[in-house]
Amino acid sequence: MKSMIHTNETNNSRSFSKKVIILVVAILAFVNVFAQNQHSFEVTVIGKGKPVLLIPGYSCSGDVWKETVAHLKNKYELHVITIAGFGGVKPIENEEILKTVHNDIIQYVNDKKLKKPMIIGHSLGAFMTLWLQSSQPKMFGKSICVDGLPFVSAVGKPEITAEITKNNPQFNKQAVIKNFESLPSEGYVKNMTKAMLYQVNDSVRAKQIAEWSFKSDRKTLGSTIVEMSTTDLRQEISKIEAPILILASLWGTKEASEKEYGIQYVQLKNKTIKVAEAKHFIMYDQPEWFYNEIDLFLNSKS
Numbered sequence: 001m002k003s004m005i006h007t008n009e010t011n012n013s014r015s016f017s018k019k020v021i022i023l024v025v026a027i028l029a030f031v032n033v034f035a036q037n038q039h040s041f042e043v044t045v046i047g048k049g050k051p052v053l054l055i056p057g058y059s060c061s062g063d064v065w066k067e068t069v070a071h072l073k074n075k076y077e078l079h080v081i082t083i084a085g086f087g088g089v090k091p092i093e094n095e096e097i098l099k100t101v102h103n104d105i106i107q108y109v110n111d112k113k114l115k116k117p118m119i120i121g122h123s124l125g126a127f128m129t130l131w132l133q134s135s136q137p138k139m140f141g142k143s144i145c146v147d148g149l150p151f152v153s154a155v156g157k158p159e160i161t162a163e164i165t166k167n168n169p170q171f172n173k174q175a176v177i178k179n180f181e182s183l184p185s186e187g188y189v190k191n192m193t194k195a196m197l198y199q200v201n202d203s204v205r206a207k208q209i210a211e212w213s214f215k216s217d218r219k220t221l222g223s224t225i226v227e228m229s230t231t232d233l234r235q236e237i238s239k240i241e242a243p244i245l246i247l248a249s250l251w252g253t254k255e256a257s258e259k260e261y262g263i264q265y266v267q268l269k270n271k272t273i274k275v276a277e278a279k280h281f282i283m284y285d286q287p288e289w290f291y292n293e294i295d296l297f298l299n300s301k302s
Contacts, residue, residue, distance in 0.1 A: 002225075004037045014301045021295070023155075024104070025093070028108045028221050037133065038281065039084075039104045039107075039108060039277020040080045040083065040084045040092050040094070040100045040101045040118075041078050041081045041082060041083045041084055041099065041101055041104065041105070042062070042081070042084070042089050042090075042103045043080065043081055043108070044062060044078050044079075044080045045072050045077065045078065045079055045080075046069055046077075046078045046080065047069075047072065047073035047074065047075070047076055047077050048076075049074075049076040049077050049079055049112045050075075050076050050077065050078045050117075050118065050141075050275050050297075051076070051112075051115070051117035051118070051152045052072065052076045052077070052078050052117060052119070052120060053079045053080065053081060053105070053109075053117050053118070053120070053121075053127075053172045053266065053274060054068065054069070054078060054080045054081060054119075054123030054125075055081050055119065055121040055122070055128050055129060056082065056083070056086070056087075056119070056122055056123075056124075056125050057083065057121075057122040057123025057124045057125050057126075057148075058086075058123055058124040058221075058224065058225065059087065059209070059212055059221060059229075060082075060086060060087060060122075060123075060209065060212050061082050061085050061086065061087030061088065061089075061212050061215075062080040062081055062082040062087075062208075063082075063087070064119075064122065064212075064281075064283075065078075065080055065139075065283075067283070067287060068172045068290075068291075068294075070121070071291050072294075076118075076298075077150075078189055078206055079108075079112075079114075081105075081125075081218075082226045083091055083097075083101055083124075083221070083224075084097070084101075084220070085097065085211065085217035085221075085224075086216045086220065087212040087215055087216060088212075088215035088216070091217035091220045093218065093279065094259060095182060096221075096226055096227065097126070097220060097223050097224050098124075098131075098209070098228060098229060099227070101128065102128065102131050102132060102135070105128075105132060106132065106135075106136055106139065108207045109139060110138075114170040116137075116140060116141035117140060117141060118140070118141040118142050118143055118144075118148065118298065119133070119140060119143040119144070120143065120144045120145040120294065121143070121144070121145055121146065121148060122147065122148065122281075122283070123146070123147055123148050123280065124224065124228055124284075125146075125148065126145035126146055126147065126149070127148050127149065127150070127152070127228055127231075127233070129143050129144075129145055129148070130148070130150050130233050130237055130240070130244075131231075131233060131236075132234075133237075133240040133244070134233060134236040134237050134238075134239045134240050134287045135239075137239050137241040137242070138241070139142070140242055141242055142242045142243040142244070142245070142296060142297065143243075143244055143245075143297070144243060144244070144247065144288075144294055144298075145244060145245070145247070146282055146283065147247060147248060147280050147282055149261075149264045150192060150230070150232070150234045150237050150264055150265065150268075151232040151233060151234050152229055152235035152263065153165045153171075153230070153232075154234070155213065155230045155260065155264075156199045157258070157297060158263055159289075161229060161232060162230055162232040164256075165229055165230045166230045171226050171230055172226075173223060173226045175229075176222040176223075176226050177218070177219050177222030177223060178222075179222065180218040180219070180221045180222040181218045181219065181222070183218070185214075187215075188197070188210075188214050189207065189210045189211055189214050190210075190211050192209075192210035192211040192214065193206045193207045193287075194206075195210075196210050198205025198279070199279050199280040199281055200276075200279055200280065200281040200285060201279060201284070201285050202284060202285075205281065205284045211282045221279065225299065234264060234266075234267060235267055236239070237265065237267050237268045238267040238269065240268060240269070240270070241270070242270065243270045243271075243272070244268060244270060244271045244272070245271075245272050245274070245293065245294070245297040246261060246265060246271060246272065246273045246274070247274055247275075247276055247277075247282055247293060248273060248274070248275045248276065249276060249278050249279055249280050249282055249289070250276065250277055250278060250279070252276045257275045258273065259276055260277075261273050271296070272295060276289055276290070277289075279298075
């Protein structure tokens, strides 16, 4: 009897230990998955087909692509990104936010086993598209840059270098962040809406963009604008292998836009530059032209 009790106790002990081990393994697995899912951006996946990453511009939510998603979702699997700290998404604590976003997108593509995903990026998103394409030329398929440049600080000043901008007090990151943090909340959306009317024709759209900016983390706004302004990809883009469609806004005249974009993108081999009769938010100002151009490009076999 004593032996039987001892045996039962031993079995119960082993069973309990086994359950504890299983529980610990499950918890560790959960923590591991949870950690892997922590990115410097949020993603919404919509549709089926070839994968396309959609990266919004400065301060914008991924909702900036809402109409574009509706247009493309029946043909493509769309991974709509919102960068941390923009449009109400929780910010990350990192000194190099855009570099973190860049690295996390690469990790995301690997984790999801996306095969040659294409990219559509607007403004800062276009800059990120060029960065991803130049650092990982074998990873991504053809991509579209919507009114974005490899080095925004060199507009009209091609002699400017990243080193010069980094040494310019105007681009001191802490000072820029402090300026953003000191902006009063009262009247922010109203004043930003006025500013956005230089970037988009429709006042309703301008207000929506202003509201995304208001919801954005001020530190992220300051940090990312400095990071982009002090990063020069003009030589790096020579490494890009995939075809790139560049959709430019109107800078006074079509000829002026073509000239500036031609200078900035001179090192990019496989490119097509087209100028829209539109302000910065081309997909809002000229949606039919925009959809036609992206359809022709994405559907082409080149």
